[in-house]
Amino acid sequence: MPSSIFFVSVLLVSILTGVLSKPYFTDRVFYLYEDTYKFANEQDRLVTYHSSTSDPVQVRTDDELHRTVIIGGQSYGIADKSVTYSTKYRVTYPNGHVYSVEDNNGMLLGYDDKGNIIMDIQAYSNGERIKQEGEEDFPPSALVSSAYPSYHVKRGMPGFLFLALGLLIFGWCSFQYQAFQDLMFRLSPQRLNYENPVPSDFYYFTSKVGGIVVMIGSIFVAFKAY
Template sequence: MTGFLSRPYFTDRVFYLYEDTYKFAGEQERLVTYHSSTADPVQVRIDDELNRTLTIGGQSYAIADISNPYSIKFRVTYPNGHVYSVEDNNGLLWSYDDKGNIVMAIQVYANGERIKEEGEEDFQPSALVIGAYPDYHIKRGMPGFLFFAIGLLIFGWCSFRYQAFQDLMFRLSPQRFMYENPEPSDFYYLMSKVGGIVVMIGSIIVAFKAY
């Protein structure tokens, strides 16, 4: 049930602008809208094949694809006139200012509020490129952990509840070959139950790893 209800979390492609998560909300003609539950919506207007305009909080950022046969590059122009370039290095985006210096992403928060340093832009150039191009949007979480957690939960429940399963695990244990005509003891059954409880608790922890 948890996996079914969480399906949109794992299947929807998203992007991030600092602490805010955005996902596709709708498209009308050449205008794509992305919504976040914690911030203003983002709109991306596809001007033409090489140019896009990303708008957030009333501010518009022009993004141009200036790629060549040897590299994938973008030019990002801010409302204040500042221009940055963004290069795709095997899927990893690097931002540079107009002097060719790398722009590092530094995030400082106090009481849940972001504190900007002097001269720092509202958003990183690479983050704007990611928002403008769906190819850079990602899927969240690792749903494989849910299947692993289900397996652990079943194993733990059987170890706790069913003596037949406890006997099976005893017969499969290599330690029984150390004794002649070995039989499970009361202590073994007790430890099987305790172990089953531990495994079931562990399955819950593993399930949270999926998120």
């Protein structure tokens, strides 16, 4: 009976976790500092992205080579200046400052008008971002990333959930079933050191304790998926 309850519970929790987690793992997102944005809606070439922690971001496609990112009522112009074998963008800020952004094998690097690379360094105090002298509200590379869905990414590593499920079942079997404990004993290379070895009471005790540890550990592994 305990085994039936365990496996039914695991099945139900696995299905519920999969259903609730699917949007997290499948929705493509982009980041502006600590805020995460995902697609909300699109209307008349204007795409809106929502974040649970900040105001919406809108991206307007002006033409094939120009887009406008709108954040907090401020407009940032993005121009595609790509040439053969080189993907580049020009980013124009509301204050008139102009930066360039280059795609280096999928990594976006921003440069100022003197060709100096812009380091994306974030400083916070009591949860509030502290702007450095001369720092823009948003890095040019982040604005380009928000403007083009091809730079949006999927979150998390769902493989950890499958690993956690396997560890949970392994831990339960180690804790609950003597036949499984015996099997693990027979597979252990240590038994080759003895003639006609048999599991001791201490071995069964440590198997149960180890099973509990593995089941607890599977919870931490599952959280690494997010």
